[in-house]
Amino acid sequence: MNLILSIAWTHVTHRARQTLVAIAGVMMGVGFSIMMAAMMEGSQDDFIKTLVDALPHISVTDELREPTRQPAEIVYQAAEFHGLTPEARRPGIKNPMAIIASLQSWVPGALTPSVQSKAVLRFAGRNLTLSIVGIDPRTEVGVSNLATHMRQGTLVSLYRASNAILLGDRLATKIGARVNSNVTLTSAQGAVMTARVVGMFHSGFRVTDETTGYVLLKTAQILEMQTGIVNEIRVRARDPMNARLISERIGEQTGYKSISWQEAQEDLLSTITLRNVLMYTIVGAILLVASFGTYNIISTITHEKIRDIAILKSLGFRNQAIRSIFIIEAGLVGLAGALLGWLLGYLLTWGVASLEFKTPFSDYNHLPVLYTMKHYLLATAVALASSLIAGYFPAHAAARLHPVDIIRGAT
Amino acid sequence: MTPLIEARNVTKILAGTVPVTLVKDINLAIMPREFVAITGPSGSGKSSLLYLLGLLDLPTIGDVLIDGRSTNVMLEDERAEVRLSRIGFVFQFHFLLPEFSITENVALPMRALGGLSARAAASRAEELLSSFGLSDHLRKTPDQLSGGQRQRVAVARALANDPPVILADEPTGSLDTLATSQVFDILRDLVTRGGKTVVAVTHDLNLAARMHRRIHVVDGRIASDEATALAANAQ
Structure with missing residues (x-):
């Protein structure tokens, strides 16, 4: 295994409890995002399909489009009409x-x-x-x-x-x-x-x-x-x-x-657009909250590993290497959380889809959901990106640490 | 002969509300195969001088030359590269990575420098550790070893990339008499048999007397820099 990756892996695996908490945060974020997206887009697709099926396209x-021209209008350049009787039929x-x-x-x-x-x-x-x-x-x-x-x-x-x-x-x-x-x-x-x-x-x-x-x-x-x-x-x-x-x-x-x-359904369709904006805002917020968890864990690890950072720097590790260690740790947390989030998201979606309910407006008694890889990949991309960004700041701070300050403090 | 390490008019001032001068106007040269003790009272600037000589810290004024090359103009990454390949550090506390086995700890600098595969680095690390009497502990983590054993691992790690210079900051400061003697013997052997240069900060004047050269630092300045009686007798 690559040295940097091996150090990162050792850090996250030796802090199992904290790592699991951070992974759980990302997993929840990804899982609920997938479920939300599946539910929202499923109901949207179902709605549009119903709409399309129920009405002529x-x-x-x-x-x-324009009123028929009166014969007098055709014959004369200007004509004024009085007492026209509207067609009853x-x-x-x-x-x-x-x-x-x-x-x-x-x-x-x-x-x-x-x-x-x-x-x-x-x-x-x-x-x-x-x-x-x-x-x-x-x-x-x-x-x-x-x-x-x-x-x-x-x-x-x-x-x-x-x-x-x-x-x-x-x-x-x-x-x-x-x-x-x-x-x-x-x-x-x-x-x-x-x-x-x-x-x-x-x-x-x-x-x-x-x-x-x-x-x-x-x-x-x-x-x-x-x-x-x-x-x-x-x-x-x-x-x-x-x-x-x-x-x-x-x-x-x-x-x-x-x-x-x-x-014919312009209002409804614009409502759907608004709903999508709301959906992606909520999904983004969920993942953002999860990224704070990642930030927290990487900050904690860097804080706990401050002496190790000093050791590595005194040995001659470059700043970039130190930074990479902690960014990889954030990436590992994000990736593990995202993959577990896939499972959670699938189970949640399946659970929501199997719930029965009655509506007075139609015969459907199950929430329509959409299973699509797009949701999984999107949630993973956002979770990974937010994890990496969340990891970057503590990693950057770690790389800038002055080893002498830490060694002096330790001795 | 070009000194391995040379300090030219080195001054280090810690900035702050009240600036503190750690070392002042230091001029010295460390030659190959020297066994140098830096002594002085607490707070005299011994360790600060060692960190400056080892490029862990930058002088406020002056320059440190490694193999005749000025390090003032070097980028941080270049200084890191010099530390990795030309200098080995041993601290008062072992400063080993607690999650890694001692073999992995010793292999770390080799893998960071590159050129050796993980397996080859581990093999060389095992050789080094075995030469220090640690062959029965290769898979152990630092917390499973005694203080003296950990410090021997730290010396092995310092030698991982076969640097010409070992800088040791109170390497026996936290050890009992027996372990102190063992570690000192290792350091001395590095000079006498291994052809290395060792610069060690120590409070122990008896140890310093057994080295070749003693630099005494007081209030950040070199108060004396002379060959020890042992070196004089050897000549």
């Missing part, structure tokens, strides 16, 4: 199928037309407001996870009856409806129809499962009292992270308002 609606997307066909040529992913509507559902004397989504079951599969969320029936079941509807299981339980029950839907436009429940889905989100119903496109168009209307094109990008760029391009091409999931 891109939603193109029938709102125009939703305009819908013009030539939706042509737009979809055009977008399909370059958008990496799947597209489907849909109709968003509102209706009051009446069943067994109860009235509930419902978000109605008109879908095309053949293309819906490519855009949402609805098919996998079905508990009873399938998307194709919508073709079983002339006015068929898929209800969320919580809503069905709430009103006591079952498959083949007939419910009455009354739209905001005044259309009234009887629809048969042909299936039930369970998305895991209480709001969706209690307030959403899926019907065929044409059923939703009847409720809207507009034949052929499509007021939303939903897009699922192959890479959800590209949604913002694709959305911008769709908006430019079609002139319709196109919103990516990132844009």
Whole structure:
């Protein structure tokens, strides 16, 4: 073994209790940092995944980016308008199928037309407001996870009856409806129809499962009292992270308002960024506290070994060698603490992930965690760096000691 | 002949609220194969002079030359290198590293100087220790030895890199009569048989009388510097 390393090793191993305390400090720091990071990033990833799965990656609606120009504006240079009557009905997307066909040529992913509507559902004397989504079951599969969320029936079941509807299981339980029950839907436009429940889905989100119903496109168009209307094109990008760029391009091409999931959830995403800042601050603080432990132990060792330092210097050891001894000691403490911290971090993460709890908002009853080498390496790097910095100062002071002062004091 | 160590107008003043002069205007030359005693009352500056001669301390004024080379202009690392290769130290207390075996203690300077593998250094350390009658204790740590044995280990460590000069600061100061005699004999043999130069600070005038040259220091100055009767008789 190298001489300097062997002296450092002897120092730390002959002070087992102090060394173990310092190692435990670093181990706790690294372990809890790994657990915190796993928990925070796990919940963040899970949240984003849920968000991405639950919503279309891109939603193109029938709102125009700029209002349509009036004919008079086109003919005359200046025109003033009075008494324009706003359009009562939703305009819908013009030539939706042509737009979809055009977008399909370059958008990496799947597209489907849909109709968003509102209706009051009446069943067994109860009235509930419902978000109605008109879908095309053949293309819906490519855009949402609805098919996998079905508990009873399938998307194709919508073709079983002339006015068929898929209800969320919580809503069905709430009103006591079952498959083949007939419910009455009354739209905001005044259309009234009887629809048969042909299936039930369970998305895991209480709001969706209690307030959403899926019907065929044409059923939703009847409720809207507009034949052929499509007021939303939903897009699922192959890479959800590209949604913002694709959305911008769709908006430019079609002139319709196109919103990516990132844009729709901007507030939430900025909250996540803030949360990350908080997380890394806390993790940094934990490791900083651990580094004080290392500083303490290296200071104590240098203090206790002051006579040895004088001996080594009187023998002819260079300052750099003395400094290296104590920095290596700090490194050894940091490394041992980090490696044990890996084990602790893994066990803590595993423990946290296996805890069960109930939340009223979703079905998940375990904390989502993320196991990634990145957290382990990051915590180790920070722990090692802070240990080495913590060790440097006492090591530097040790190297500057004047051997004669110590020898005089000892004799 | 070039002196091994030469002090030219060396003065050492300890800075402080009240500056203290440890040694003043010292001029001396230590020649090869000399056996020199530095004597003087307590606080006279004997040890301070030894530390200056051994480059453990820097003079405030003047210069110390090793093998004719000025050490004033040397960097700290260069002085450390000279200490490691040209000078061996023995202190009043053994000053061995307590966690290491005596073999490892003796091998330390050899490994620090480089040139020898850990195994070769340990082998040479064992040879040295055996020559001082410590072959039965090679794996022991210093706290398992008597005072005299520890001091013999310290002498062995001082000889690890085969330096031409051994500087000893009260090497027998903490030893009983028998151990004192043993250590003194070793030091004398280093000069007479090993061709080394030994400069030892001592309070013991009887020991000093058995050396070749006695430098008497009073109040930081050399009061006398003369050959002992033993040296005169030998001539």
